[in-house]
Amino acid sequence: MNANDLILFSQVVELGSFSKVADVNNLTNSVVSKRIARLEKELGVQLLYRTTRKLTLTEAGKILIQRAKLVSQATTEAMQSVSGFGESLTGHIKMSVPTISGDLLLADAVTEFCHSQPGLTVDMSLDNRMVDLIGEGYDIVIRTGYLDDSSLIARHIIDSQWVVCASLAYINEYGRPANPTDLVKHNCLRYAYQTRGASEWEFKENNQNYLVKVSGAFSTNNAAALRKAALGGYGIAYVPRCLVYHDLQDAKLIDLFPQSVAKRLGVYAVYPYTKQLPYKINLLIEHIRDRYLAHSQYFLTPEDSV
Known part of the structure; x- marks a missing residue:
């Protein structure tokens, strides 16, 4: 050949x-x-x-x-x-990243990477679905959660902790749940994008996990819309910490159970199986990983932050 x-x-x-x-x-x-x-x-x-x-x-x-x-x-x-240009990189990279991380830090991180490597171009789409890497021609995707496809390689970057939160206005009007089981009495805003668990929120106690089945008047597959509903005082949300990090810091939202939420998902760089990963892809992954770790407070509590 x-x-x-x-x-x-x-x-x-x-x-x-x-x-x-x-x-x-x-x-x-x-x-x-x-x-x-x-x-x-x-x-x-x-x-x-x-x-x-x-x-x-x-x-x-x-x-x-x-x-x-x-x-x-x-x-x-x-x-x-x-030719004496071993450190230069050329070519094109097609990638897909989650909407939350894309808005939060990856848009800046990847454009910075492109600026540092003038010979490279990157096409980055913001999409939460698990794309078909090979069928759709992606070189790399960043995803949160568990992967079932054994033909793909997943390199762990960081863990993403979830939180249960509500605005002070909601708490003043409807009261603050004393424990997770009290959520059944409240209007819970559900993240419908999840393939499972939108109405079953996971908690931990005494080293054991358990589920609380919640209900509410509003659900959405868009994380930004869910955050706005929580900020508006319309209910209690169960979302990734990184989505509402600044709102928690500014006390616009209150973390209701900071020690009890069990849901924590890994963030991974995913690419097709290969014996030798192209240098430009490896370099991009390391650049992205460094950016995640530099902002670990968005994803993990100070006690767990790497």
């Missing part, structure tokens, strides 16, 4: 068209097409679905692209090293 054809295949997927790849490599469209066809013939599988509007990876193409990217990256780094 010709390594140059693998590199060309990687470029076709990244740029999205034969003509763009042809321009980059000073080739004709027909040469690019013939070399991709040669690669498919050697492998005995179709790698791309071709239409007049776009190119789409086949199942085999989705598997091969991860290896092809590694070949392309390794070639680039090797050439840079012998």
Whole structure:
């Protein structure tokens, strides 16, 4: 198999068209097409679905692209090293991050990373769903929670503690629950984005966890809307600490059970399984991890902060 054809295949997927790849490599469209066809013939599988509007990876193409990217990256780094540019980085990174962390610190962290590496471009989408990394062409995603896909690698960054909170206005009008079981008497604002646990809030006592089934007049899949409802005095919310950190510091919201909330989820950098992670991805992960740890107070209590 010709390594140059693998590199060309990687470029076709990244740029999205034969003509763009042809321009980059000073080739004709027909040469690019013939070399991709040669690669498919050697492998005995179709790698791309071709239409007049776009190119789409086949199942085999989705598997091969991860290896092809590694070949392309390794070639680039090797050439840079012998040319005296081993410390420079080039290329494109497509990533997805959660909306809360994206607004809180990742938008600034990633743009800072781009500024420090002029040869790199990053496309960062803010999305809470667990995207299809390979199918949608993501290089890395940042996610909170548990992962079931064994084909993905998850590198732990930090833990995210949850809190139960309400505004002083709500407490003055409806009273402060003395313990978590009293929540059944209150209007609880539910985070409907959760696949489970929106109405079952988890607490701990004497080294044991238990659930309190709550109810309320309002639920939403948008964390910002949930925060606004709590600030407005409309109910009690069960949310990630980082979402309301500044509100707690300013006493706009009150942490009702600072020692009793059991929910704590890991924040992970997730990427497709690979024996050798591209240097630019590894560097970005470390940059993001440093930013999370520098703001650990958003995610953990002072007693637990790393």
